[in-house]
Amino acid sequence: MTDYDPTTIEAKWQSAWNDAKAFESEVDSSRPKFYCLEMFPYPSGQMHMGHVRNYSIGDSMARFRRLAGYNVLYPMGYDSFGMPAENAAKKIGGHPHDVTWSNIESIRADLNRMGFSYDWRRELATSDSTYYRWNQWIFLKFHEMGLVERRTAPVNWCDPCDTVLANEQVKNNRCWRCAGEVRQKDMAQWFLKMTEYADELLDELEHISFPENVKAMQRNWIGRSHGAEIHFPIVDSDDVIKAFTTRPDTIFGVTFVTLAPEHPLCNALVSGTEFESDFRELADECARISEFDRINMLRDKKGVFLGRYATNPLTGEKVPIYAGNFVVASYGTGAVMAVPGHDQRDHEFAKKYEIPILQVLSEDEGKDPKVTGRAFEGLGWMVNSGQPGFDGLYGDDAKAAVINALEGEGMGTGTVQYRLKDWLLSRQRFWGTPIPFIHCRSCGVIPVPEANLPVELPLDVVFTEGESGNPLANHDGFVNTNCPSCGAAAKRETDTMDTFYDSSWYFLRFADALNDSAPFDKKSADYWLENGVDLYIGGIEHAVMHLLYARFFTKALRDAGLNDVSEPFSQLVCQGMVNAPTPFCADCNVEHHVDLEGQKCPTCGGLLGSRSAKMSKSLGNTVSPEIMIEKYGADTVRLFILFGANPEAGMDWSDSAIDSNYRQMRAIHSALVQGIENDSKLGTMDEWLLARARQSRSSWIDSMSNVGLRDGVMISHFEMVADWQWAQRRGGVSASASREYLTSWIPMLYPATPHLAEEMWKGLGMDTMLALTVLDLENSKGVSSRDVIVLGQEEYLRRVIDRARSVRELAERHTEGDLSAVIIQTAQHWKVKLASQAIQMHDENFDFKEGGNKFLQTQQCFQDEETKGDVMQFWRAIVVGQKKRRGRIHTWGEQERALVSSEYNEVDFLLDNAEFIVAALEIEDVEVYRAGTGEDVAGKARSSIPLEPGIAWR
RNA sequence: GCAGGGGUUCCCGAGUGGUCAAAGGGGGCGGACUCAAGAUCCGCUGUCAAGCGCUUCGCAGGUUCGAAUCCUGCCCCCUGCACCA
Secondary structure (H helix, E strand, O other), X not given: OOOOOHHHHHHHHHHHHHHOOOOOOOOOOOOOEEEEEEOOOOOOOOOOHHHHHHHHHHHHHHHHHHHOOOEEEOOOEEOOOOHHHHHHHHHHOOOHHHHHHHHHHHHHHHHHHHOOOOOHHHOEEOOOHHHHHHHHHHHHXXXXXXXXXXXXXXXXXXXXXXXXXXXXXXXXXXXXXXXOEEEEXXXXXXXXXXXXXXXXXXXXXXXXXXXXXXXXXXXXHHOOEEEEEEEEEEOOOOOEEEEEEOOHHXXXXXXXXXXXXXXXXXXXXXXOOOOHHHHHHHHHHHHHOOHHHHHHHOOOOOEEEEEEEEEOOOOOOEEEEEEEOXXXXXXXXXXXXXXXXXXXXXXXXXXXXXXXXOOOEEOOOOOOOOOOOOOOOOOOEEOOOOOOOOOOOEHHHHHHHHHHHHHHHXXXXXXXXXXXXXXEOEEOOOOOOEOOEEEEOOOXXXXXXXXXXXXXXXXXXXXXOOOOOOHHHHOHHHHEEEOOOOOOEEEEOOOEEXXXXXXXXXXXXXXXXXXXXXXXXHHHHHHHOOOOEOEXXXXXXXXXXXXXXXXXXXXXXXXXXXXXXXXXXXXXXXXXXXXXXXXXXXXXXXXXXXXXXXOEOOOOOOEOEEEEEEOOOOOOOOOOHHHHHHHHOHHHHHHHHHXXXXXXXXXXXXXXXXXXXXXXXXXXXXXXXXXXXOOOXXXXXXHHHHHHHHHHHHHHHHHHHOOOHHHHHHHHHHHHXXXXXXXXXXXXXXXXXXXXXXXXXXXXXXXXXXXXXXXXXXXXOOOOOHHHOOOOOHHHXXXXXHHHHHHHHHXXXXXXXXXXXXXXXXXXXXXXXXXXXXXXXXXXXXXXXXXXXXXXXXXXXXXXXXXXXXHHHHOHHHOOOOOHHHHHHHHHHHHOEOOOXXXXXXHOOHHHHHHHHOOOOHHHHHHHOHHHHHHHHOOOEEEEEEOOOOOOHHHOXXXXXXXXXXXXXX
8 A cells, every 4th residue: 555645535535425425415204313514604715724623523523423323414505695795896896796606616615625524415605596585585474473673773874985884894983994983873774573582592591502601691692680660750740760770679779860861851851951051962972972982981970960850659759860971771761760879880970979878778687787888789688768568678579579569559560671682684785685675655665575586686786996885775777666566666675684694594494405485394494403403513703693693583483383493503512713823922912913923022122922812814823724735635634623622622723733643644544554454363462452442432432422522533543543553562463353443443533534534444445435334333332341351451561561660760770780670579469369359348338447457357368477567558558548549449440440359360461471571671581470479679579569569670 | 890711730731529740732852763864663751869759730728538629718811791770
């Protein structure tokens, strides 16, 4: 056989898999299914290391599950709508469609070069009308269900550019393109009523296997809080301020009420009064600044008295009404009941404006509240209510009592508030799914009839650099149409959908991607998505938005009757970042571009060090997958990625590490070749190697089943080679054992490095390629009791040699001249006997404290006065242990216990292997005998223990 | 501020009460092979007085016969959310 040649074998097997249609899967309820999915890429050009990592993980798992007999669905597609393509088109003066398709071609080629095992028949691109027509179709369904709503909402608006900006495009309240000031403008927008699913989205998190931090982020995002809406009637007015609070138990401490400046009541209360000008100033300031700046400025709490008072519904007391810059209009009711005694923010505000502070909760039951100069924000016992039936109540009881009283008076209710808002879906952009609605002068806003779908994006648009706004709105052919209802001339909606819409159901489409009469067939979806996608892999950056939208969509589609599935993803793995070294200034705590490597910090002038940072264009520390594949082959890149770190952990790129992984691939290759070509009849290590293979295989299956790819690869690509090499050094294996070993090993190499595995599988003479092979993995686990002994004795030999090495240095100091022999004294027979009995007694839960000494006295070895002390000492060492080391019966593993229990003959085994010991230690001679049957060299006889012989040098 | 995750040996990173001076990799050192280099293989890589020694898993305490692992407090880093009432 030839040398390892990845380029040739990888191309060869990729086309063989393709010809065999090895990865095409169909619904088959006779087999367990496994739906393996990666977050599909945005086709921005070439594949980057993050993609390679993401898909290497997924591909290994898909291949592993196929090997184990699962019916695996493993598809790929492109999230191909979005602004970057639009901007790229403007730059080159083309159409986003062309830009997108050339990028897709490039990514597809990269994916193929990596050998990922996708079912390419299911490939989809969201910008393809065969896909987005179903976006529109679903949108109409949602509309029928009442989930779609059109209402006005403030948007970031840039006058010079005549366009809406996304939040990310606003920097310091200025437009990213023209640097013009951005203002908030109310416009009609399309919404999906996701809040209707808020409770289910939150509660179902308990039952799905997402990483804890992702769940926390989603909980936070949904932000459900229980509390009460409390009505504060305005004095001398019919208006009522409705305030939301999570702490109704503090109602008796309310000393003022604060409104968001945007709150409609502000205007009504203040206009025409002496307070109006101050209020206008505050309101203008809040309206002008962007959300980003607002947070920065809000450290400075400002408020304006509006000149009017409200009534506390339970006490009838009059409290002043303020407008405050820290009250968020869109959360709760935009009005806050202020309790400076029990809310630190209100506390500071009250101090600043000299408003009274009341304490109505006590930290200690039955005592007066402590005066601390701060608000006490915890739960406490009600005091100072001035009303019967409240004082002394605590926590939830207190809250319930207040809510109860308010409801009795008709002055409030217990409510639930969410931070989650409805999904603002519309974008004033070209490169997205057109919202399928038509504006008719007489009929209003009406849906495009299903039969007229898709509403297609025009291709005859030329994008140019200077252009602003939405080209769709200026495209007469697109805009002008007839009303489907009355037939009169009408205008199409020119808003397109948020691209998150596209990615919210693609995993369902994959189940039945070629369907041209429905988004997907219900049976297919229910089969492939039963209990959700079995493994979903992607970046943490999608922890909230994408994953929440997708969960919402799945539930909404379920309610539309399209599927039975409620949760789209049963297990989520967020793969870590791929980092690479970049120059770093420790003093300034700033990372710099790789161009500055070895230079001085541009800020402080200190010498730049290095640290690893996420690969990014801005730092220039990226590594091109294509170059690496070219240099080392796809298998090596895959091995490096999988071995570098467990999927969830961050990993550092290292040139020397990938180099060493390439060497590892070659070592594997040459071991395999050696095994295939082996024609030896003798095999002194056969038994051990095959026992070891069974052991490794079992732990490999366990690791792989738990997506523990790093551990899996460590076994399959490192330990298996090391064992093979050890067997060779220890005397070699026979042809038949080689064959058996390889038959077990090569499939283990397959998930991570499939090309090499296929090549060697064929080299072994197998007719069916691994891609089509199914193994009964679960039932091939486990080792025999004979294996345990065989493995144990080999382990024992290694330890004896290691031990001999470590005492060598000591011996050298005490000996003149070269050391030429090792003297090994194994434990006395009585020790072996005692240890074996102790193990058995331990298994039977013998109480050594209680009966240990009594037992010892019955033993024959204990009768000899001369050795009595040794016996005591040894007994202690094996059943009790010392300060830091427990007795051996507790610490011996399965193998050791098996050996000791069988009263294993160490002398014979070591003598059988004397030649190897001599070679390994580079000495001339080794003597082995049982302690007491020969000279007690260096007094080692006493300290010998079963499996831990005394070792001396001469 | 709140929430989540972290801090392990030169570096990366496993490790959740005793089998732990702590897997594996990287790097470094030494050896074999070689004219040499590379590749490959073997060994070493906390410390010393070489031992059932001593010190080490962010810092300080505590629980325990025994702590990298459990508890308390503190410091630092990352991620997300943020005057959310």
